[in-house]
Amino acid sequence: MRPINQTSSQLMLPESVLLEYVASVAEIPAELWPTTQPFLSRAFWQALEDSAAIGAGSSWLGQHIVLRSAEGRPLAALPLFMKNHNRGEYVFDHAWADAYRRYGVDYLPRLVTSVPFTPVTGQRVLLAAGVELAVVWPMLAQAIVALAERLQASSWHGLFVDQAFSDLVAAQPIENFPIAQRLNCQFLWTDQGYGDFEGFLAALTAKRRKSIRVERTKVAAQGISCRWLQGAELTDADWDWFYQCYAMTYRVRGQQPYLQPSFFKQIGRDMPESLALAQAVDAAGVPIAAALFVQDGQTLYGRYWGALVEADCLHFELCYYQGIQYALQRGLRYFDPGTQGEHKLIRGFAPVYTQSLHWLREPAFMVAIQDFVARERVAIEGYYQSTLQALPFKQTDC
Numbered sequence: 001m002r003p004i005n006q007t008s009s010q011l012m013l014p015e016s017v018l019l020e021y022v023a024s025v026a027e028i029p030a031e032l033w034p035t036t037q038p039f040l041s042r043a044f045w046q047a048l049e050d051s052a053a054i055g056a057g058s059s060w061l062g063q064h065i066v067l068r069s070a071e072g073r074p075l076a077a078l079p080l081f082m083k084n085h086n087r088g089e090y091v092f093d094h095a096w097a098d099a100y101r102r103y104g105v106d107y108l109p110r111l112v113t114s115v116p117f118t119p120v121t122g123q124r125v126l127l128a129a130g131v132e133l134a135v136v137w138p139m140l141a142q143a144i145v146a147l148a149e150r151l152q153a154s155s156w157h158g159l160f161v162d163q164a165f166s167d168l169v170a171a172q173p174i175e176n177f178p179i180a181q182r183l184n185c186q187f188l189w190t191d192q193g194y195g196d197f198e199g200f201l202a203a204l205t206a207k208r209r210k211s212i213r214v215e216r217t218k219v220a221a222q223g224i225s226c227r228w229l230q231g232a233e234l235t236d237a238d239w240d241w242f243y244q245c246y247a248m249t250y251r252v253r254g255q256q257p258y259l260q261p262s263f264f265k266q267i268g269r270d271m272p273e274s275l276a277l278a279q280a281v282d283a284a285g286v287p288i289a290a291a292l293f294v295q296d297g298q299t300l301y302g303r304y305w306g307a308l309v310e311a312d313c314l315h316f317e318l319c320y321y322q323g324i325q326y327a328l329q330r331g332l333r334y335f336d337p338g339t340q341g342e343h344k345l346i347r348g349f350a351p352v353y354t355q356s357l358h359w360l361r362e363p364a365f366m367v368a369i370q371d372f373v374a375r376e377r378v379a380i381e382g383y384y385q386s387t388l389q390a391l392p393f394k395q396t397d398c
Contacts, residue, residue: 011143013139016070017068017075020065021147025046025054025064028064028126032077032128037123038274045079053117053263054081059087061083063081063082065077067136067139075128076127079126082109083109085108086112089159090160105362105365109152109153110153111153113158113159114157119354121161121354122160137168138172145177157356166355178366180366180369180370181358183353183373184353184354185351185384186336186338187341187345187350188335189336191328197325199328204348208347212347216313216321225281228322239268246305247306276326278323278326295332298333298334299336300326320347321347337349347392351388358373
């Protein structure tokens with residue numbers, strides 16, 4: 001897919017702003033990428049593109065929007081893909097596609113702004129120093145509309161947007177670009193000053209404290225122990241072994257893995273400070289399972305896991321309890337274990353809202369979707385309140 005060339009006059013942008021669409025991550029100015037967010041770092045996205053998970057040769061075709069000053073200085077960018085499916089997004093719109101199909105209208109292709117294959121809330125618009133989101137968002141919205149018209153795309157979807165973006169959209173509506181704000185829930189562990197894992201357990205009800213200890217004892221009784229390797233310690237051989245575990249998670253479900261071994265090796269070389277691998281070994285010291293974690297200054301993210309054997313409670317130990325221990329030892333405030341899973345509740349992960357933004361080019365469908373998400377929001381808010389009641393803490397201020 002070649003970039004689409006548009007001039008600012010065609011889109012009625014200020015004369016001081018120039019617009020371009022670029023197909024490759026490498027064409028997004030390097031200075032716009034944040035340096036403190038691992039999932040929005042240039043290294044992470046470049047590894048996705050170099051391994052053909054996104055970009056040319058993939059089903060995530062880059063149509064990234066870049067704004068520059070008249071002098072060529074980068075102002076902002078919006079990573080964006082044209083897609084003919086919704087795999088790897090974790091926000092589902094199958095019912096919307098079915099509605100289009102029933103009316104004989106094409107729902108595909110779609111335009112999507114998200115971190116590919118990663119259900120993590122965060123910044124979505126890349127901003128130069130001193131540039132305000134409120135100033136550039138109307139221009140980016142115009143560029144989305146123009147791109148959708150050019151590609152005959154049905155819609156644009158901004159997934160897992162942060163609160164600042166969501167609040168701006170609500171406070172600053174744009175003519176001819178109505179947005180449906182969709183709510184959902186994930187689960188997040190937060191350190192409330194526990195000190196260590198025993199301190200965390202002490203905050204739980206006796207029933208839940210006992211059940212966690214039973215699960216951890218079952219793992220130990222099978223002769224399984226866990227160890228951690230930091231990113232800089234991981235060799236290509238370690239990544240090859242990890243990939244066997246990661247791929248197994250998909251293959252047992254009859255699916256192909258989203259990511260290739262070269263992706264993991266590249267992030268291992270280019271952003272090792274953000275990575276840590278929890279490894280389970282059997283009584284003979286043979287590795288049998290792994291969970292890869294990503295970290296920033298305050299949050300641990302559990303993202304990729306897999307096991308080569310079946311072992312009772314091993315998933316809970318490696319993906320949840322080891323992560324909580326690690327976060328406590330490293331002074332990390334939050335542990336985000338990934339999407340879905342009410343079983344996280346009884347293990348101390350509290351519900352948090354996630355948000356996504358949706359625009360549909362067809363006005364009649366846009367009205368219907370706005371009504372849908374309004375009704376869905378009531379259900380999600382009810383679900384959120386009900387999950388608070390399932391938390392295992394002796395007392396909670398949630």
